[in-house]
Every structure is written in C-alpha cells, then in structure tokens.
Amino acid sequence: MDVGLIATGLGDDDQADVAVRAEELGYDAVWIGELWGESGVVRATEIAARTDKIGLGTAILNVYSRSPAVLASTAASLQRVSDGRFALGLGTSTPKAIEDLHGMAFDRPVRRAHETIEIVRAFTAGDGPVAYDGELLEVADFPSLDAPTPIYHAGLGRANRRVVGRLCDGWIPHNIPFSRLEEAFEDVAAAARERDRDPDEITVAPYVPSAVGEDPEEARDVLRRHVAYYVGSGEGYRRAVGTRFPDEADRVAEAWRDGDRTAAASAVTDEMVADLGVAGAPEEAREQLERLVAETNVDHPIVVVPDPASSEIAELTIDALAPATP
Structure with a gap:
C-alpha cells in the first residue's frame, strides 16, 4: 500500500524528526x-x-503569496x-x-491556480526562454530551469478539479467524502481527455484524516472535532462534505457559526x-x-493526524497506519 504522511510535530520531535521516523516505518512520501x-x-x-x-x-503552498517564478525556483532547489x-x-x-x-485579494482563484501552474510548468521544463501572457499573470525573457517536477493541485470545486485534469500530475482532495471521490474525479478525467491526457496517469492523493487509539470512541471524537472545524469555518469544505x-x-x-x-x-x-476519515483501534x-x-x-x-489529537493518539496513528508496521 502506497501511503503518505503529513509531517507534524510530535512531542519533543519536530517535523523533520517525524519525517525521519516515517522513512523508517516505510511511508512512501512525507508531505509538508x-x-x-x-x-x-x-x-x-x-x-x-x-x-x-x-x-x-x-501539501500545500498557496498560489498567491509566492510568484510562479519563486515557486519554480523553489521546486528546482528542492529537486536538487x-x-x-x-x-x-x-x-x-x-x-x-x-x-x-x-x-x-482572493481574486479569481481558479484562474490564478491555472496560470500559476502553467507558468511553473514552463519555468521548470528546461525548454528555453519562457513567455506567458495570461489574463492575470505575464512573464517574459527568462530561461526555463531544467528541473521537471510533478505538480499536484488541491482542487476542491468542479472548476478547480478541471485545472487538475488539464495541467497536473496529481490531485489532493480534502473533505470530499470517499464515497464521492470517483464521481468528483470525473471532472478531472473529462478535462484531461480534452487535453489528450490519460486520466489514469493522474495520481489521486486525498488527505485522510486519521486517529488511532486504544479507545475507539475517543479516536472517532478526534475526527468529529476535525470535521466540525473544517465544515464550520470553510464554505468550500461545507459544500464538499455536503x-x-x-x-x-x-x-x-x-452550530459552529453560533459558537457552539x-x-x-x-x-x-x-x-x-467513516466516509471522511479513518478512526478506531489500531x-x-x-x-x-x-x-x-x-x-x-x-x-x-495521505495520512493526516488532526490537531485535536493527543500526542498518544498521534504517535499510535503514525505507527499503526505505516506500510511497514513496527
């Protein structure tokens, strides 16, 4: 089973310590x-x-606070x-x-994602000078870095999922119920086919909120609080769960808006x-x-240990869901 882990601090261990541990446990990838x-x-x-x-x-960097050129140079550096x-x-x-x-300004987020990903792709392809004239972004004259990099996108709504299909190597959905993932992926697949891309080559890599405890109900309560936070504080997440x-x-x-x-x-x-995460005894x-x-x-x-989890639950979750259990 190919499993990733969101690296979070754990007790006295910081994210890098947890990543080293994840490698030892056989996780295939660690995400920051x-x-x-x-x-x-x-x-x-x-x-x-x-x-x-x-x-x-x-998982993830936003497409607003760093320019496409900074994202491309970051990718090139991290590839090296x-x-x-x-x-x-x-x-x-x-x-x-x-x-x-x-x-x-949170303006035209889908178009911003589309143009940013196109420019990052061009800037890391190693194909010579890049010129791009978009609706929101323009670049010219600077050479492309020879650093091809897989690009994943956390597209949630239908239009953003089409960005995944048109341009990306992977999709990182969050809070789309697992039973609805295949239906949601059809938007990705349709956009991919329009670009003569094979949808089967796009990796589906959802966040999987996970809590493992000796008390299964305590573990499920961690997920209840996690889901409540996202549904209550983000309209996009409410629609996804809906x-x-x-x-x-x-x-x-x-209830969340009422402060309860x-x-x-x-x-x-x-x-x-059950349809939004993994919870229970090991x-x-x-x-x-x-x-x-x-x-x-x-x-x-991608295993995500929610913030409400105790250090004991977090540690047990990382161990229990590792591809190679200790």
Missing part, C-alpha cells in the same frame, strides 16, 4: 503543510537533507537537495488566509466519520485504510 508559523519550504529542505529515499512534497524526490503541491488556500494573513451529507453539513456549520463547538462536533455523525483503523485503497480510486492516501 504551510499556513502560518514556520516556512514549509525551509522545513522541506531540512527533511530532504535528513532523509534518503522517502518522497517529499508540499532531495535528489529528485520532490513533488510540488499547490492550492488556492482560503479567503481567510489570503486576505487576512497575506493581505492580498455532496453526500447536505443536511448534516448544514447542521454542523450552523461542542454541538458542532456532536452533529458529525458516525457515517460522516487493527480496525488499518483495515479501514486498506479498504479505502482497495475499494476506491485512491492511489496515494
């Missing part, structure tokens, strides 16, 4: 998130220097220091992050937990992850 705090790029560089074989990716193990994961992020953190659970997602979001976090988490049903959770890969179009599940 970035919102606010330490730089995901610096962290990825440290991990590249401290590991030997494990794949390395960003990792000996070709790097994949560039991009996404539009959210209005909250782009406007309130970065002080930028593709299967429309009424339930509305109840969660309403406990009620919001309680409104996340057992069916939602053997139970591992079986869920294996079944997810066997019964859906998931190629590369």
Whole structure:
C-alpha cells in the first residue's frame, strides 16, 4: 500500500524528526503543510537533507503569496537537495488566509491556480526562454530551469478539479467524502481527455484524516472535532462534505457559526466519520485504510493526524497506519 504522511510535530520531535521516523516505518512520501508559523519550504529542505529515499512534497503552498517564478525556483532547489524526490503541491488556500494573513485579494482563484501552474510548468521544463501572457499573470525573457517536477493541485470545486485534469500530475482532495471521490474525479478525467491526457496517469492523493487509539470512541471524537472545524469555518469544505451529507453539513456549520463547538462536533455523525476519515483501534483503523485503497480510486492516501489529537493518539496513528508496521 502506497501511503503518505503529513509531517507534524510530535512531542519533543519536530517535523523533520517525524519525517525521519516515517522513512523508517516505510511511508512512501512525507508531505509538508504551510499556513502560518514556520516556512514549509525551509522545513522541506531540512527533511530532504535528513532523509534518503522517502518522497517529499508540499501539501500545500498557496498560489498567491509566492510568484510562479519563486515557486519554480523553489521546486528546482528542492529537486536538487532531495535528489529528485520532490513533488510540488499547490492550492488556492482560503479567503481567510489570503486576505487576512497575506493581505492580498482572493481574486479569481481558479484562474490564478491555472496560470500559476502553467507558468511553473514552463519555468521548470528546461525548454528555453519562457513567455506567458495570461489574463492575470505575464512573464517574459527568462530561461526555463531544467528541473521537471510533478505538480499536484488541491482542487476542491468542479472548476478547480478541471485545472487538475488539464495541467497536473496529481490531485489532493480534502473533505470530499470517499464515497464521492470517483464521481468528483470525473471532472478531472473529462478535462484531461480534452487535453489528450490519460486520466489514469493522474495520481489521486486525498488527505485522510486519521486517529488511532486504544479507545475507539475517543479516536472517532478526534475526527468529529476535525470535521466540525473544517465544515464550520470553510464554505468550500461545507459544500464538499455536503455532496453526500447536505443536511448534516448544514447542521454542523450552523452550530459552529453560533459558537457552539461542542454541538458542532456532536452533529458529525458516525457515517460522516467513516466516509471522511479513518478512526478506531489500531487493527480496525488499518483495515479501514486498506479498504479505502482497495475499494476506491485512491492511489496515494495521505495520512493526516488532526490537531485535536493527543500526542498518544498521534504517535499510535503514525505507527499503526505505516506500510511497514513496527
């Protein structure tokens, strides 16, 4: 089973320590998130220097706060220091992050993603000078770096999923119920076929929120709080969850908006937990992850330990879901 892991700090271990441990446990790739705090790029560089074989990716860097040229030079640098193990994961992020953190307008996110990915692809192809005249972005005269890099995109809505199909090597969905992934992928596949691309060559690599505990209900409660946070604080996530659970997602979001976090988490049903993540005792959770890969179009599940998890649950989750269990 090809499994990735979002590297997060664990007790006294920082992200790089966890990445080293993930390599020892047989994870196929470690992915680095970035919102606010330490730089995901610096962290990825440290991990590249401290590991030997494990794949390395960003999940995700937003397409607003770094120019396409900076993203391309970042990819080239990380390809060099990792000996070709790097994949560039991009996404539009959210209005909250782009406007309130970065002080930028969250304008035309799908078009911004499309043009950014096209330019990054051109700037890393090694094919000579790059010229691009888009609706939002323009570049000219500078040479392309010889650093071909797989590009993944966290397209959530239908238009953003079409960007994946047109331009990307992989798709990182989050909070689309697993039972709806194949249906959602049809937008990716249709866009790929329009460009004479083979949809089967696009890696489906969803976030898989995961909590493993000796007390299965405690583990499921971690996922309830995780789902409630995303459904309550992000309209795109509410719509994604609502593709299967429309009424339930509305109840969660309403409770969250009213400020009742406990009620919001309680409104996340057992069916939602089962279709949006992996939770339970070690053997139970591992079986869920294996079944997810066997019964859906998931190629590369990316295990995400939610923030509400205790250090004990986080550690057990990383160990229990590793391809080569300790």
